[in-house]
Amino acid sequence: MPLIELSLLLLLAIAVGGALVHWTPLPLPILLVVLGVVASFLPGLDGIEVDPELFLLLFIPPILFADAWTLPRRDFVRALKPVLLLALGLVVLTVLAVGYLMHWLIPAMPLAVAFTLGAIVSPTDAVATVATTQLLPLPARIVHIVNAESLLNDASGLVAFKLALAAAATGLFSSTTVAGDFVHLAGGGILVGVSVEWFGRELRQRLIRLHAGDPVLQTLLTVLIPYGAYLAAEALQVSGILAVVAAGLWASGQEAKGLSADARQHAREVWRMLSYVLNGVVFVLLGLQLRRMLTGVDHFAPLDLALYALALWLLLMVLRIAWVWTSAHLRFRLHWGWGGDASGPDPRRLLLVSWAAVRGSITLATALSIPTVIASGTPFPERDLVVFLAAATIILTLALNGLPLPWLIRKLALNSDDQPAHEEHAARAAIARAALAKVAVASRELDDPEDRAFAEQLLARYQGKLELLEGDPGHAQLRATHIALRRQLRLAAIGAERQRLHELHAADAINDETLRIIEEELDERELVSMISVDRG
Structure with a gap:
């Protein structure tokens, strides 16, 4: 053959x-x-x-x-x-x-x-x-x-x-x-x-x-x-x-x-x-x-x-x-x-x-x-x-x-x-602390209110990761539930975007290249949103 x-x-x-x-x-x-x-x-x-x-x-x-x-x-x-x-x-x-x-x-x-x-x-x-x-x-x-x-x-x-x-x-x-x-x-x-x-x-x-x-x-x-x-x-x-x-x-x-x-x-x-x-x-x-x-x-x-x-x-x-x-x-x-x-x-x-x-x-x-x-x-x-x-x-x-x-x-x-899981858990906590320290130092040098608001939001996100990894189990579970709900909202929004994108393509409002470019961006956002709750 x-x-x-x-x-x-x-x-x-x-x-x-x-x-x-x-x-x-x-x-x-x-x-x-x-x-x-x-x-x-x-x-x-x-x-x-x-x-x-x-x-x-x-x-x-x-x-x-x-x-x-x-x-x-x-x-x-x-x-x-x-x-x-x-x-x-x-x-x-x-x-x-x-x-x-x-x-x-x-x-x-x-x-x-x-x-x-x-x-x-x-x-x-x-x-x-x-x-x-x-x-x-x-x-x-x-x-x-x-x-x-x-x-x-x-x-x-x-x-x-x-x-x-x-x-x-x-x-x-x-x-x-x-x-x-x-x-x-x-x-x-x-x-x-x-x-x-x-x-x-x-x-x-x-x-x-x-x-x-x-x-x-x-x-x-x-x-x-x-x-x-x-x-x-x-x-x-x-x-x-x-x-x-x-x-x-x-x-x-x-x-x-x-x-x-x-x-x-x-x-x-x-x-x-x-x-x-x-x-x-x-x-x-x-x-x-x-x-x-x-x-x-x-x-x-x-x-x-x-x-x-x-x-x-x-x-x-x-x-x-x-x-x-x-x-x-x-x-x-x-x-x-x-x-x-x-x-x-x-x-x-x-x-x-x-x-x-x-x-x-x-x-x-x-x-x-x-x-x-x-x-x-x-x-x-x-x-x-x-x-x-x-x-x-x-x-x-x-x-x-x-x-x-x-x-x-x-x-x-x-x-x-369970040693690999413990190592991963500890590593995630360590890198979250490093990010918190870096953002905290950088935020002191920001003058624009919008920039400082974004820095505070980023600090809160990393602090939330630490709570999931090292905080009280009850609070961590509650936060994990909130993260899961927010993830569902993000995925629902991305799904609506994708549906509308394909409707535009079906109506010849956009060509195949535009479809591929935007859908690739949506795919990347969807993958990020689908990260498991235990990873913050």
């Missing part, structure tokens, strides 16, 4: 999935995979093949950059020790355990190929993890640990994959090269990512100083950062994935500095759309390719394939649960990076961290990147089976891990942390 038609069909599938998800109990990633499988029965869609290099380049950099960008750096640093234990220790354990078990279970699969499979399925995936947890009321620390782990373990998983792949293709393996390769790939990727992001931010700041701060231009340059980091890292033969993650983490909390309000709002909306669309494309493509993956292993009995897939999923879960619980208790006993309760690890939180182990796009792209032939010119041993088991792991983790998460959270009665 031509690329343009395929792209339009992918976007249509994402739109259909986004609409249907409100009427089904399925999370959006699983629903999109199902839609992809259904679409694969349409003429021209049964043989879709995706170039893994192109897949990685087009989709993964912006998605990982956006996920790393939104990960709070302070909380990431606080959770670094448990994250490193998961992203490094668990990956190594998984590669070894999966390799030996699958080689024992499937003797026709060489041990080096089994290690390759272990490296492919070892990393949890940031794309799938965020997509299945972002709307769930998980505690903030659990969200930070799971998301940070899925961002960092791509580096260790890909290093293990390259080493295992080299061993499977050449028959040569040297354990002494592991540490050197890891330092080269990971360390080089971090340096490249930070350098590219710094250069891009400096370029945008220079353009702003030269009065070229157009929001569209600034957003475009931001979108180019992850692609630049990935391509630069790959050109230098270091980890492009980790370069993108490092660029996103370095940009977190700094990208908005120096930008205008229009540029920040524009960037947020563009990145929101990009993340939604690209995440959706990943899962629809997975569904489109499942039928083709099954044809490559049709010489195996269906029951055997199901047994292999379930055994692999079960092993991954046993390893993860054991590692999470053991490492948490050791950190608590040794007082090493422990950030939980003083009484010890909470079994409910450990269960959630253990269960949030979804695989996704990185696993798929890595599996598809396995060469069809090895150095000797012979076919890669059991390549189709490895690709099938990787795809089956994605499906099983989405279904058996992602799908029960809402039920599991309700069953454990573990609500989200």
Whole structure:
């Protein structure tokens, strides 16, 4: 199928999935995979093949950059020790355990190929993890640990994959090269990512100083950062994935500095759309390719394939649960990076961290990147089976891990942390005091009665915000009611303006351009008026 038609069909599938998800109990990633499988029965869609290099380049950099960008750096640093234990220790354990078990279970699969499979399925995936947890009321620390782990373990998983792949293709393996390769790939990727992001931010700041701060231009340059980091890292033969993650983490909390309000709002909306669309494309493509993956292993009995897939999923879960619980208790006993309760690890939180182990796009792209032939010119041993088991792991983790998460959270009665809400509350009160002090000082220098009246009105507005945030609950509730009523009046007035505007347009009293200009202003005023009462 031509690329343009395929792209339009992918976007249509994402739109259909986004609409249907409100009427089904399925999370959006699983629903999109199902839609992809259904679409694969349409003429021209049964043989879709995706170039893994192109897949990685087009989709993964912006998605990982956006996920790393939104990960709070302070909380990431606080959770670094448990994250490193998961992203490094668990990956190594998984590669070894999966390799030996699958080689024992499937003797026709060489041990080096089994290690390759272990490296492919070892990393949890940031794309799938965020997509299945972002709307769930998980505690903030659990969200930070799971998301940070899925961002960092791509580096260790890909290093293990390259080493295992080299061993499977050449028959040569040297354990002494592991540490050197890891330092080269990971360390080089971090340096490249930070350098590219710094250069891009400096370029945008220079353009702003030269009065070229157009929001569209600034957003475009931001979108180019992850692609630049990935391509630069790959050109230098270091980890492009980790370069993108490092660029996103370095940009977190700094990208908005120096930008205008229009540029920040524009960037947020563009990145929101990009993340939604690209995440959706990943899962629809997975569904489109499942039928083709099954044809490559049709010489195996269906029951055997199901047994292999379930055994692999079960092993991954046993390893993860054991590692999470053991490492948490050791950190608590040794007082090493422990950030939980003083009484010890909470079994409910450990269960959630253990269960949030979804695989996704990185696993798929890595599996598809396995060469069809090895150095000797012979076919890669059991390549189709490895690709099938990787795809089956994605499906099983989405279904058996992602799908029960809402039920599991309700069953454990573990609500989200209130620390972010407290921080936001305190921050709003602090900035309101700063505004009060500034306006109070400036108002003393005003001579015009109208200007002083406006300053007093502004002071009263900020004082009202403080009453809502820190005042007596009864008075705060009464003021919130008054604010809600005033908001309804403003919205009613804006609605009347919009209705009259469209009447003028229908009567040809104004043209389309005038309609768009005025309606954009009305939309902005409506959005401001619809800010929730608790935000003043």
